[in-house]
Amino acid sequence: MPSVLMAHAAPSYAAGVSEGQWASYAPLNVTYRDTTGFIPEPQYVKDLNDTVSLTSIVETLYTATNVTVQVVSLFKNNTMRTEFENGDLMTGEGNLTYGIISSGLSSGDAIWTKSDAPTINYTLPMTYLGELRTVNVLNTTTSSPTMYGDSKISVEYIWDQTSGIVLEAKFLIVEFFPGIGDVVMYTDVKITATNVFSVPTPDFQIAVNPTAFSLQAGDSKTSTITLTSLYGFTGLVSLAASPSASASLSPDSLTLTSGGSVTSVLTFSTTTTTSPGSYVVTVTGTGYSTHHDATLSVTVTAPSTGPYFTVEASHPSSVTSGSSATSTITVSAVNGFSGTVTLTDTVPSGLTCGAITPSTITNSGTASLSCSSTTPGTYTLTITATNGTTSHTVATTITIAAAPSQTPSAPATILGLDPTVFYAIIGIVIVVVAAATYLGLRSRSQKHGIPSRPTTTVP
Structure with a gap:
């Protein structure tokens, strides 16, 4: 490797960095x-x-x-x-x-x-x-x-x-x-x-998908929150949703690696007494040196006076790679609904799921779905419940953690890195x-x- 010959005086030893760099x-x-x-x-x-x-x-x-x-x-x-x-x-x-x-x-x-x-x-x-x-x-x-x-x-x-x-x-x-x-x-x-x-200073981007939806009072609906690393950002990002009484996040904190993306699920829940109207949900992501917001527009309509059904899916706790996480799917009959609801799923790449058991529910009931992966990460899984021409979707998150390892001990530093x-x-x-x-x-x-x-x- 040829050197670049440069004329210079005898070395003067001094720091070229400043505090905070x-x-x-x-x-x-x-x-x-x-x-x-x-x-x-x-x-x-x-x-x-x-x-x-x-x-x-x-x-x-x-x-x-x-x-x-x-x-x-x-x-x-x-x-x-x-x-x-x-x-x-x-x-x-x-x-x-x-x-x-x-x-x-x-x-x-x-x-x-x-x-x-x-x-x-x-x-x-x-x-x-x-x-x-x-x-x-x-x-x-x-x-x-x-x-x-x-x-x-x-x-x-x-x-x-x-x-x-x-x-x-x-x-x-x-x-x-x-x-x-x-x-x-x-x-x-x-x-x-x-x-x-x-x-550029390391940063992250936050996005909501979809950015708007409508639902009847008494129902719940989900949107996916995606965090993306920019300019080498690495670290923990905490998530919060407002108004917190109606909106929840799973998980509410995510770890980003340089150049990577991770997801969380925002669930907006209502009751039959929720006032019809327009609502704005603000999701805030906070990292170690910066924070960003994203918004979701929600329209709540008056509850149906006729029979209908709702569907919910639980967010299972994190499991290690190779283990299974199980989500419980709940179908509820409202206003005397009677009929057969068929359950299907949309599985993201990298996640392996078994069959929904049972795959159909009459009137009201529960089903379960187990998933696993060998690749650590947070996966968003979509469940669709269908009766005739009526269908409802709900999302849940499956979090796969790396196998636990002991944090290395901390001897005195000898080399620079x-x-x-x-x-x-x-x-x-x-x-x-x-x-x-x-x-x-x-x-x-x-x-x-x-x-x-x-x-x-x-x-």
Whole structure:
């Protein structure tokens, strides 16, 4: 990779970020491969793969070089972890390390003043978040022989030259065991959103469908609320409907991932004493830094004096992927309604549902419908009840949660993006050494005819 030669004075170490600036990173996915058959995927790799996003927020600038950063990690099980990191951008002291470096550095500059500080390899233009930036690149590869093979660790950091924030980090760790196999771990973490340079602020959009409907007093009807991530927005959005006496939401909070969409069901309920007229329901979605509204127009007409029926569907509690959630469908006869009501469903992609049982109800009664999915998410399911030329629809939500996982513990941060990355590097070396020792002992036992002892694995 050719460097861009730039004339510059001796480096002046100072922060290029301001308090309140932030950057988000995702995904923290780790590719892990073991062909030896002796080293299963470590827990810290699973923890990294359970991380949805990581956001670093500049909290305090104590001096021109002393920076404190708040790091917020969001996990797939909707838990969060907050840590604080502090470091000196000139000396490299503290646990901030590679997360932020001084601004204005370029090729050939040491990232800190201490004697063992690494040196920037290249300064060149690269595009991040749709904007061309001048970046500093540091990459190192170390190889060393072991008793049973070779090991190689490659690390690459890419920083924004103006602000000093890290834009991308790559790690590759390989342990070779000739004639047996190898162990490989790789991750590439990139910036997904920031307010440091001129990219749109992460946001979300809220929409209602349909935006208007009418119903008789005594009936209920539903509309689907859709939230869509914009510009890398990731996080929890709380929903509220007004007037709350008539409108309810299921679920009333949703987690958005970057570029994704999620749905909730708004149910507008009336009684036979509800006054006919026009109503406006306002749905408000509130995220960690912004909120948006959407409106639904409802027309309530006088209740029918003749016989008719209503249909409702319960919103089951969230279940984990692979488990079934069951909604109860209730058909109610009003004003002496008598007849057979046929129930059908419209199932969204990604959700698998059994048959509605029973599929017909005479006069009044209940039926059930069970659904499941292997893909976590919130699914909107529509039920249609038909009698002759009259039909009513109702929607319900099926929420599938990821299998529960333990929130990773929070050791002191060593590397800039996430503390567990450091332990991934150290941990895999420890695991590999342990495996190599085991293989060596087994080889010696077989060579000298010594029977191997039973082994006990200590978690």
